Amino acid sequence: MIxxxxxxxxxxxxxxxxILEWHxxxxxxFAPGDLIVELETHKAVVEVRAGQAGILREIRAEPGDWCAVGQxxxxxxDSADKPLPDGDAAATDILVDFEVT
Amino acid sequence: MTHIDPVGALRAMLMIRAFEDALARRKEHGFQLLSSGEEAVAVGLVSALGTGDQLLTGGRSIGPALARGVAPERVMAELLGKSGGMNQGRAGRGHMSDPQAGFFGAHAVVGGNISIAAGVAMARQLDGDGGIVAILFGDGACGAGALHETLNMAAQWKLPILFVCNNNQLSVSTARDAALAVANLSDLGATFGMWARTVDGLDVQGVAAAAHDAVRHVRDGLGPAFLECTSIRLRSHSTTARETRSRAELAELQTHCPIRRHAAALQADGTLDDAQLEQMRQDAATDIAHAMAYAEASPYPTAQEALRHVV
Amino acid sequence: MLYEQKPAMARMFFREAVTRAVREEMTLDPHVLILGQDVGAFGGSYREFDGLYKIFGPDRIRDTPVAEAATIGIAAGAAAAGYRPLVSITYMDFLMLGFDALINYAAKLRYKTAGGLSAPMVVKTTAGAQGQGVAHSQCIEAWLMSVPGLRVVAPSTPADAYGLMKTALRCDGPVVYIDHKRLFPTPGDTPVTETLVPFGKACIRRDGSDVTVVSHGYMMRVALDAAQIVAQDGISCDVIDLRSLAPLDIDTVAGSVERTGRLLTLEEGQVVCGVGTEVAIQTFERTGPKPWTRIGALPAPVSSNPVLEAACIPDAPRVADAIRALLAR
Incomplete structure (x- = not known):
């Protein structure tokens, strides 16, 4: 599953x-609880942690890039060889926890 | 050890008194806060300041400005609203300044100039030029929040500033004891860990000695100091304020006049004889007559001046 | 044929635009200082001084106790004595504590010394409602506009935050620089090369022909949202961002009102003796009377209660309704 x-x-x-930093x-x-990425808002850093296991397959935004909410x-x-969909085909949201510091 | 030239101190005090008397005698003298009875505070304090130092005051500024050496004719012209004043007649008694003479200026909101003075002191500290700042204010300012805020920050930052309270014991009509809960006003400085002392503000040599001690402390980088000088006010709060004290009380106060006291001491120790003293009084009157003549001859600003130097 | 070259832009948060302006000016001029609560290692309540303490150190960036009166006074004194302090006052409501030094001393210093002294200082503060209640929400810029000797600016974009702050730090008199809390979360493009935004120069954010909408600060976003809403009804708004409240750019507003024939003024503060009233009167002195609507907060304190706060403060649908009503007049 993607x-x-x-x-x-x-x-x-x-x-x-x-985007501040990919981990x-x-x-x-990633196992549940692992830090995936840190995002920067005007006053806080948002730590996004995995809420489920998964393998990172593709990164669409680099550190320093600006991204809208929902982007x-x-x-x-789940598995390393699962073929990625083309373009922006719909995908299920991965479960995450985030912490604002 | 003397910290002040006794004859020079008398001359300065006589000049201030003559100046204020001449001003008060002028029919149209405007709204003035006179400092008769407080000359020893101004003269004693200024004796401890150097040319690189700055003096700021509240609204009772005439005596301190003259003591600091601002030219009397320019002060008189300023007080009368004439173009020949050091601020072209637009500042007046409440706001006049002459930084070149070491008089950074008055600010007539009671307590208002204290934080300003601390800012000037911060500039001296950052410049590292060894200059210090003295701020003179009345007992009336000791109830103002700005003083307490400034004392704290000045102590915290070890600013080169000397707080001098000219405690003339009256805030318009309210007695100092009825307004302020502290035992000594210098306790306000002591609370913040400052060098603090209360002295007789009617004794010009005593004020000078204490001011020299305080200035040395401040100049040595040991932080601010707080000097309270207990004085008297021989006139009403201002030239437009009602006198609240009886004739008898005022007459009694005259016996404590700091000029009389200092003159008597100089006569007693043989420094001056009657003739010399009288000559000094006449010299002061003559100098002030010249200052008044300069001010009278100086024109008022034109109405067009009202919009100049606004922004 | 000449092509206007578009300046290269960098996207940044509001606070970063402020930081950049202050960093550049502190680097250029050793007399620029920062004073205020939590401005040092903490980097400012809104992180608007992030990283500066490391560069410029404790002499030039001073954390102050909670003492707005003395802090503004000390800044005014240091300014009079040759420095260029920036004072951070966390909430505009607290500016009232420092009015004596700002209004009675700094704003009058040049005048009372016949040009001999001036107080080049910037009081940076933050206006607007964001759930913090009756004494942390006010927009009192109109009070300040009536003080001779005081300049007042209020950016609505990071680019203007940057450019106005730089101009403020070079200004030879006291400036009140007003941020708005609700603008902070939104980034914006700012010029990569050093750019100053002059005082007294408004900016047309949206061209239109039916009605002139004038605002500043966060209400600019409300104004632009409202303009977008009424565009669906075929109403075309000329939306002007004042940027500088004192001096006011009446030329730009009057020019627009001459074209559109109608004026709507929008602010988050009170309308009585408000920014909009002043803008309208000065405009009509040029153009003659025109249909005009003014919108501002309700005549009530701004509560931290979300329902009451929202009721008090103008929003885009209400502004859109007012625009329609103005056109129907």
Missing amino acids: YQLSVPAAVPGVEEIR GDVGST RLALFS
Whole structure:
């Protein structure tokens, strides 16, 4: 199964965030609780952690990129060889936890 | 050890008194806050300041400005609203300034100039030029929040500032004891860990000695100091305010006049004889007559000046 | 044929635009200082001074106790004595505590010294409602506009936050620079090269022909949203961002009103003696009377209660209704 990670609406009023840092590369495996990516808002850093296991397959936004809330940031899958869909084909949202600091 | 030239101190005090008397005698003298009875505070304090230092005051500014050396004719012209004043007649008694003379200026909101003075002191500290700032205010300002905020920050930042309270014991009509809960006003400085002292503000040599001690402390980078000088006010709060004290009380106060006291001491120790003292009084009157003549001859600003230097 | 070259832009948060302006000016001029609560290592309540303390150190960036009166006074004194302090006052409501030094001293210093002294200082503060209640929500810029000697600016974009702050730090008199809390979350493009935004120059954010809408600060977003709503009814709004409230750019507003024939003024503060009233009167002195509607907060304190706060503050649907009503007049 293919999952997508989108920019969460983590902070009220925030419509756009900036990618601070990815904590893994394409091919990295994430267990529940692992830090995936840090996002920057005007005043906080949002730590996005895996809420389920998954393999990072594709990164769509690099550190420093600006992304709107809801915009797709990455694709994950259960198995490393699952073919990725073309373009922006719909995908299930990956479960995440996020912490605002 | 003397910290002040006794004859020079008398000359300065006589000049201030003559100046204010001449001003008060002028029919149209405007709204003025005179400092008769408080000359020893201004003269004693200024004796401790150097040319690189700055003095700021509240609204009772005439004596301190003259003591600091601002030209009397320019002060008189300023007080009368004439173009020949150091601020072209637009600041007046409440707001006049002459930074070149070391008089950074008055600000007539009671307590209002204290934080300003601390800012000037911060600039001196950042410049590292060894200059210090003295801020003179009345007992009336000791109830103002801005003083307490500033004392704290000045102490915290070790600003080169000397707080001098000229405690003339009256805030318009309200007695100091009825307004302020602290035992000594210098306790306000002590609370913040400052060098703090209360002295007799009617004794010009005593004020000078304490001011020199305080200035040395501040100049040595040991942080601010707070000097309270207990004085008297021989006139009403302002030239437009009602006198609240009886004739008898005022007459009694005259016996404590700091000028009389200092003159008597100089006569007693043989420094001055009657003739010399009288000559000094006449010299002061003559100088002030010249200052008044300059001010009278100076024109008022034109009405067009009202919009100049606004922004 | 000449092509206007578009300046290269960098996207950044509001706070970063402020930081950049202050960093550049502190680098250029060693007399620029920062004073305020939590401005040092903490980097400012809104992170608007992030990283500056490391560069410029404790002499030039000073954390102050909770003492707005003395802080503004000390800044005014340091300004009079040759420095260019920026004072951070976390909420505009607290600016009232420092009015004596700002209004009675700094704004009058040049005048009372006949040009001998001035107080080049910037009081940076934050206006607007965001759930923080009656004494943390006010927009009192109109009070300040009536003070001779005081300049007042209120950016609505990061680019203007950057450009106005730079101009403010070079200004030879006191400036009140007003951010709005609700603008902070939104980034914007700012010029990559050093750019100053002059005072007294408004900006037309949307061209239109039926009605002139004038606002500033966060209400600019409400104005633009309202313009978008009424565009669906075929109403075309000329939307002007004042940017600078003192001095006011009446030329731009009057020019627009000459074209559209109608004026709507929008602000988050009170309409009585408000920014809009002043803009309208000065405009009509040029254009003659025109149909005009003013919108602002209800004549009530702004509660932290979300229902009451929302009821008090103008929003886009209400502004859109007012625009339609103005056109129907």
